[in-house]
Amino acid sequence: MRESASSLCFSILRHYLKNMQITLLNDPEFTLMLSEFAIAGIYLPPFFVYACVALPIFLGMRFLLARAGVFRWVWHPGLFEFALSLCLVSILVLYV
Incomplete structure (x- = not known):
């Protein structure tokens, strides 16, 4: 079966x-293929635009996580922040 x-x-x-x-x-x-974004006559790769959009979201999440005390429970805060930013950019690339 x-x-x-x-x-x-x-x-x-x-x-x-x-x-x-x-x-x-x-x-x-x-x-x-992904196309470039033209801003003021300058061609930018899509990854750069996604990273710029993810930056304020990341900073907001970082502030909230710091206020909640999550970073005290994380082994390597810098590595955790990098992984969080990478997840945010990946979500933007996949769903936007």
């Missing part, structure tokens, strides 16, 4: 990925 359930899951996944790939490649709106 397990083998049939796993083979069914794999066949559904394979079918979904096959249809998704065909749909994405046939879609004229779909692009594989």
